[in-house]
Amino acid sequence: MNTLAAYTTVCLLITLDARLIPDNYSKERRALLDEETFTAVGGKLHLNEDETIVNDILMKWKMKELNPSYTNPQHFNFSKHYFSYKNDIENSKVYQIIRRMPKGAVLHVHSSLMLHPDVLVKLTYEKHLYACFADDDLRFYFSEATPDRPCLSKWALVSDLRKSSGDPVAFDSQLKNYFTLYKEDGEDYNFVDINTVWQRFNKVYYTIKSLIAYRPAREKYWTETLKQFYKDNVMYIEVRTGLQDLYELDGSRHDKKYLVEVYKNVTAKFIKKHPDFIGVKLIVTKHRALSIEHVLEALNLTRRLKAEMPDMIAGFDLVGQEDIGRPLTDFLPILSEAKDEINFYLHAGETAWLGTSADENLVDAILLGSKRIGHGYALTKHPSLMSAVMKKDIALEVNVISNVVLSLVHDVRNHPLASYIALGLPVVLSSDDPGAWSAEPVSHDFFVAFMGVASKHADLRLLKQLALNSITYSALEDESKTRLFEVFNKRWDTFVRDVISDECLLDTSVS
């Protein structure tokens, strides 16, 4: 018997005198609720015997952790800002299960903001690193001599600054603040408006970008990033990247293709050590505030790179704050022209506004044949677009924590993902810029979506379906996709066995 149904039945027997409810009423009621469960993401998935045991364990902990919130909603974490509870997440048993669970692929992440700031701080211990602190901004440059580049204050070796600070620990923690929006005891982000948050976010981005433009630093950055994602049980990544030019210590610069090769080579090296990691593809991006000429240039670059390294290039996207950037309609002629050659993975509807140009980007993303839609936050307000998404099987890349941090929603129970799951839309979960808010690669996003957004009844079937979706809707070629499914299934079986045999998860009285 289905465990959830059993759960509900038990609860009903305890609280109600079920004998008095007429049979036909109960049946009709059950039918409606079952239809909802069946419609929802994961509703058609069947769990085998072992998975059912895991599900029981998972749901036991989910109820135990959520139940106190119903009577004491003031302690319900997810109605508050992510920053106020992020450090408590790892204490959750549900989280510990999710962390160990194979999550398939991560399909919506931006290349410079994937790595945890702690690791970025370690990168600043590299030799020849100069820093320029100006106002509340920070830029890095690797060089043998003092950089001959503009700086509002003056360039200094990071090693010298760290030494002369007298307190390297404090120095590093200050440095870390430039790599993330999250600060211990930081400002209450609930009350910071969206443009201000984005300005700070962009600052973090430019600082990190300056650190990893140096070829050896980028190689280390990418190795560390792969390690973290792999450790988070992610087996394949599609990375959105603007493909910046890397440079060497002597100041010589590489072309854009070179960075693609760096991604390829570093990943290949990583796969040698971890043969069940499938790999990486890139989605080439351009900032949406730029001119049509710039975007056309990027499209041509994408075309060229795709011809030269077809296995590395998944497609193209436009990035940056959608509300104040150019709408997709500005680029229609060049996007239309390219759409048969290049796959699009367009950001669209990452906005709280309804009836504005950012909102209408959803229309264009769909009409331009976008393979997936980045965010689609506003989609829930557009029934006919939702049906188009359903019919064309366009996956929605949902990033719940990102939407909280970047000021679209406060209480995640109001996040549209709840509707998408209920409607059974093709959803994948992702994390957008986990490094920028010191999150785990994707486990935090899974956790918040599972505990805070989805129905109380949502169970392992939802989690597994989300992981499977990430593989289904990836840009992988058929052969690699099959391999990823194999790897996933193998790891999933291991996960199921591990959870069943984990004594720490058995007794709910121990937490």
Add this chain to the structure above:
Amino acid sequence: MWHIIFILLFTYAKCDDNYNERRRELVERELRSALGGNTTLSDKENVVNNCLMRHKFDELDYAFDHPNEFNFSHHFFSYKNRIPTSKVYKIIKSMPKGALLHIHDMAIMGADYLLNITYQEHLYVCFDKPVRFLFSSNVPNVTCGVQWQLMSEARAAVDNVTEFDAQLRKLFTLVCDDPDKAYPSIKETWTRFMQYFNSAHGLLTYRPNWEQYFYDALTFFKNDNVGYVEVRSILPNLYELDGTEYDTLITAKAYRKIIRRFMKDHPDFIGAKFIYAPSRKVNRDVLAQYLVSARRIKKEMPELFAGFDLVGQEDAGNPLIEFVPQLLEAEDLNFFFHAGETNWFGTLTDENLVDAILLGSKRIGHGYALAKHPVLMQEVMAKDIGVEVNVLSNAVLSLVRDVRNHPLNIFLSLNLPVVLSSDDPGAWGADPLSDDFYVAFVGVASKLSDLKLLKTLALNSIKYSAIEPENKAEALQKFTRQWNDFVDNFDCSSY
């Protein structure tokens, strides 16, 4: 819901290859299929619409460029005093809005009105927690943690009456300077909200005050261009100075008396009914008594008794399923159940939506959680159940902060049978209906939604009211006359 969507899609798929045409078709389809999208406006209405939309765009364009100032993404209390300066608001205020279908009688008039009552003779106060009031010819023989004292004497004893009254006034409103601090979660909000009712109770249930209060409330509605109202009432026992307490039926009769008097004074008003809505935090025995009372009142005044509901914080009260056997047997009563006034998904509160639908509720109060239930939304549409949406209430009572995330915009885009209402406007110093219309129109609905939406919402409120079928035509006539007056006399420059 999907079948409706697929009809849309069919048209979408038929379009030719011309990108711009397909795009326009898709965007227009959405607008047309949304609530009000099929309405056509007369030439005169178009004049109103042009004025309205010019001002709406001005306000929204400014907000778009200044998100730090965008009012509706902040707490209602931080911008409520600025609303009256909005031209869109002024137009909405003077626009006939039809019926008000979801409002609780104890929270209509606002803090100043209640403060004023504390100046009446024979009022005793108990400065306990919460502070309570009672009219009495002698010192009340009711428990008080401190002691009952005459309000007039308490006031005379203080040095600074202005300050004293300012403190007193705070009892009668949730409005405060720093709402984000005062109401960090739904728990604190509802605790404060319940205190409000405790304080207001003794002031309003004094029989002479009750009658005056309700007459004033009807005037208040009328002045906000509301033509008809269905008031939810717990039908509290009224009392006299000598301590006499009446039963529920007398309260209902007081309603009848006042409604008759008001209708006589204002024959162009469409009318008023009440919904008997006692607390949901009771056991089955008490519910049985409620149902007995309901039937008794219905028999006595069928023309004023609209139906039955249960009230109180839904998350903290009993779920409907607890009472299903009894409610199924009460099919002689019309139901107007609160359901899904919650952020929780998959809980008993959330599932109240299922029972409200299966019990044949004529309308659903709030239905906030409905957006997460596509199957139930389909049922709501098929059974044509009106959804009473109260945006400001949901914002103040901690369900949503940025109203752009309010599910109303989903209901509107799906053309669900929505009516707008205000729940407890007096508790947060809002208009009977204009503030809610304004915030829904500018803050929640699409930027492109226009007078067609407003007019349809007003018409819906008549359509989904409990007015008898034989009287609906006349109600509609009265509304149409008011609407035509508004349109005919519209002068954009006067706003």
